[in-house]
Amino acid sequence: MKHNALYAATLLSELGCGLIAGVFFWCSSFVIKALGKLPPTQDIAAMRSINVELINRWFMSVFFGAATISLVLAILSVFR
Numbered sequence: 001m002k003h004n005a006l007y008a009a010t011l012l013s014e015l016g017c018g019l020i021a022g023v024f025f026w027c028s029s030f031v032i033k034a035l036g037k038l039p040p041t042q043d044i045a046a047m048r049s050i051n052v053e054l055i056n057r058w059f060m061s062v063f064f065g066a067a068t069i070s071l072v073l074a075i076l077s078v079f080r
Contacts (some may be wrong), residue, residue: 006076009069016066023059 031050035043 013069016062019062
């Protein structure tokens with residue numbers, strides 16, 4: 001039972017970290033470069049709009065959930 005919970009937590013952590021890494025890669029590869037081609041006023045407005053849309057339940061749960069599970073797993077690995 002304990003082994004299954006550890007496996008599930010590790011899998012969730014890996015999937016969550018992978019999803020967040022994909023979002024960061026997408027943002028740095030495409031979004032930031034596209035925003036750099038806009039005039040400054042449009043660039044600022046677009047980035048503010050992205051920031052408003054980004055803060056939602058789904059993104060935050062994956063972002064903080066993956067970080068929390070990874071932290072718990074790191075602490076557990078020290079005591080194993």
